Amino acid sequence: xxxxxxxxxxxxxxxxxxxxxxxxxxxxxxxxxxxxxxxxxxxxxxxxxxxxxxxxxxxxxxxxxxxxxxxxxxxxxxxxxxxxxxxxxxxxxxxxxxxxxxxxxxxxxxxxxxxxxxxxxxxxxxxxxxxxxxxxxxxxxxxxxxxxxxxxxxxxxxxxxxxxxxxxxxxxxxxxxxxxxxxxxxxxxxxxxxxxxxxxxxxxxxxxxxxxxxxxxxxxxxxxxxxxxxxxxxxxxxxxxxxxxxxxxxxxxxxxxxxxxxxxxxxxxxxxxxxxxxxxxxxxx
Amino acid sequence: xxxxxxxxxxxxxxxxxxxxxxxxxxxxxxxxxxxxxxxxxxxxxxxxxxxxxxxxxxxxxxxxxxxxxxxxxxxxxxxxxxxxxxxxxxxxxxxxxxxxxxxxxxxxxxxxxxxxxxxxxxxxxxxxxxxxxxxxxxxxxxxxxxxxxxxxxxxxxxxxxxxxxxxxxxxxxxxxxxxxxxxxxxxxxxxxxxxxxxxxxxxxxxxxxxxxxxxxxxxxxxxxxxxxxxxxxxxxxxxxxxxxxxxxxxxxxxxxxxxxxxxxxxxxxxxxxxxxxxxxxxxxxxxxxxxxxxxxxxxxxxxxxxxxxxxxxxxxxxxxxxxxxxxxxxxxxxxxxxxxxxxxxxxxxxxxxxxxxxxxxxxxxxxxxxxxxxxxxxxxxxxxxxxxxxxxxxxxxxxxxxxxxxxxxxxxxxxxxxxxxxxxxxxxx
Numbered sequence: 001x002x003x004x005x006x007x008x009x010x011x012x013x014x015x016x017x018x019x020x021x022x023x024x025x026x027x028x029x030x031x032x033x034x035x036x037x038x039x040x041x042x043x044x045x046x047x048x049x050x051x052x053x054x055x056x057x058x059x060x061x062x063x064x065x066x067x068x069x070x071x072x073x074x075x076x077x078x079x080x081x082x083x084x085x086x087x088x089x090x091x092x093x094x095x096x097x098x099x100x101x102x103x104x105x106x107x108x109x110x111x112x113x114x115x116x117x118x119x120x121x122x123x124x125x126x127x128x129x130x131x132x133x134x135x136x137x138x139x140x141x142x143x144x145x146x147x148x149x150x151x152x153x154x155x156x157x158x159x160x161x162x163x164x165x166x167x168x169x170x171x172x173x174x175x176x177x178x179x180x181x182x183x184x185x186x187x188x189x190x191x192x193x194x195x196x197x198x199x200x201x202x203x204x205x206x207x208x209x210x211x212x213x214x215x216x217x218x219x220x221x222x223x224x225x226x227x228x229x230x231x232x233x234x235x236x237x238x239x240x241x242x243x244x245x246x247x248x249x250x251x252x253x254x255x256x257x258x259x260x261x262x263x264x265x266x267x268x269x270x271x272x273x274x275x276x277x278x279x280x281x282x283x284x285x
Numbered sequence: 286x287x288x289x290x291x292x293x294x295x296x297x298x299x300x301x302x303x304x305x306x307x308x309x310x311x312x313x314x315x316x317x318x319x320x321x322x323x324x325x326x327x328x329x330x331x332x333x334x335x336x337x338x339x340x341x342x343x344x345x346x347x348x349x350x351x352x353x354x355x356x357x358x359x360x361x362x363x364x365x366x367x368x369x370x371x372x373x374x375x376x377x378x379x380x381x382x383x384x385x386x387x388x389x390x391x392x393x394x395x396x397x398x399x400x401x402x403x404x405x406x407x408x409x410x411x412x413x414x415x416x417x418x419x420x421x422x423x424x425x426x427x428x429x430x431x432x433x434x435x436x437x438x439x440x441x442x443x444x445x446x447x448x449x450x451x452x453x454x455x456x457x458x459x460x461x462x463x464x465x466x467x468x469x470x471x472x473x474x475x476x477x478x479x480x481x482x483x484x485x486x487x488x489x490x491x492x493x494x495x496x497x498x499x500x501x502x503x504x505x506x507x508x509x510x511x512x513x514x515x516x517x518x519x520x521x522x523x524x525x526x527x528x529x530x531x532x533x534x535x536x537x538x539x540x541x542x543x544x545x546x547x548x549x550x551x552x553x554x555x556x557x558x559x560x561x562x563x564x565x566x567x568x569x570x571x572x573x574x575x576x577x578x579x580x581x582x583x584x585x586x587x588x589x590x591x592x593x594x595x596x597x598x599x600x601x602x603x604x605x606x607x608x609x610x611x612x613x614x615x616x617x618x619x620x621x622x623x624x625x626x627x628x629x630x631x632x633x634x635x636x637x638x639x640x641x642x643x644x645x646x647x648x649x650x651x652x653x654x655x656x657x658x659x660x661x662x663x664x665x666x667x668x669x670x671x672x673x674x675x676x677x678x679x680x681x682x683x684x685x686x687x688x689x690x691x692x693x694x695x696x697x698x699x700x701x702x703x704x705x706x707x708x709x710x711x712x713x714x
Contacts, residue, residue, distance in 0.1 A: 145546050236549035238696065
């Protein structure tokens, strides 16, 4: 009875509220303010600039490249992180031997930091001292420049997509373990083929897991930073910029905190908008 | 039993009191080579103090090993002092030092002592928060320490008449070239634009990259080409239309295959590696590379030769004291330990150890043995130049500087003209 009184819930909730207010709400509020300001060099002073940063953003061709790249990443992530990891999970779930081995191997990349993975791939792509060109020359082929304006986005996305396949693979495995065995047994008696089993039983019964993974994948695409930054730094010719890498460039290389804040606001808006739309669309189905 | 418990408790309390008294005792061990003026001693130092220091002596930086030795020696000689080395590398595509310092400033948590860039653009940023000490008073209180500094560099880093920074290691930039490679192929040394252009085909045919440079971070390239293009006449006329010629000259070299094939993504570390391993004949870089190159007797450095229609060349050079020591007011008011450490670091003995690696000194100290051909050519370069100026990044706005350097990729690919890039940078300055 006493626990239900307002005094107690306030005491229990206040530490979390304090942390959220200090580390989330206050910085968010400041970002909103800075996005409408001319704030450079991390100075303590800033001046109100109205919509100037947003107007600049509308005319900035790099923003369009970043949005296009985010779109490419979402498509790749949905195909590989959701589609491929689901396929892997179904295959591994059906094997009788080495189940734990496969689960560990596929999950392993997720425990490596994005920076380390980025560095590993960056070293592989190098022209003069890179691993790929080492193999080319080993087989008598000419060395080639791997990271070009046309290829940079795809080469940067390979490790990004690869790293998280294992994460969603484990989520799908957990989902598969929740499907009652008697459903499969009944289907087996009806003579169902393995493909029919996957399409007509497993995937429909994993619907909730699929929805969660899809939302996580899409919202996660707007947070990609470390791996891409290490491999290409958004270049060459800004061809592999994402909103996150471009925001970093504006804030910590160009020292234009106002414009970087406006880009951050765009990231927040798009992230929230797509997540809400996706949830509504998938829930409606 | 109760008496025994009471005795142990009393003993514990006595120990705690004794420990707390001991922790308030002043430091007993002096710093080596300290020139601290005892008459102007600030607040008494606690026995244990952690001093946060950030420098660029990290990663592949040539001075990093000396720096580690020096601070370790200081901590050994001063047992109560812990130097928290927060140094960040500046070489490479990304300058981590700038990022760290800016992030610390934004969080209002700057390092106590900092070796950072000088110049109005940086000073304006750093002094905006009123966190850094004006050394004028500290220098006047310790004439012996003040007399150790050379006056020209000391005055050159002042900002609005105040001494927020103390100059340390000077630098120079220029065109490094491997004389041995040019001699081997019977090519004239790259002392003129024509010689450079005429050597490109022969170098490429022999599998040697003519000019090692990154277009992902073309800062040294752009700096030196602008100096070669405009010389004294327009170097301080920031983003003047005459600067466009320098960017066009870079584009011309690119179109003639002067740069590495992966110049668009090449890192600064790889640029140095290409040149030092003899895979590239020329490189535009600075005095921080001298230590790793001077063992090769074929290495030389000259000012970037005059670009087509230019006014610079051997009559001008980029040199200066682009970095210096900053100290926070908070560290100064906390105790005298940070200033004591700074005096140790700026003593002639320590300075000489850094200069033995490369660069020029802002402090009077024993000159290192400069007998290598590379160091001799550097001395000739600086003595020949009638106009010497520091780098542009310390003179113009960060965003404008980045826009100009970032625009080089677009110019060489024909996606923007040099005038468009200069105009864009000018609008951001």
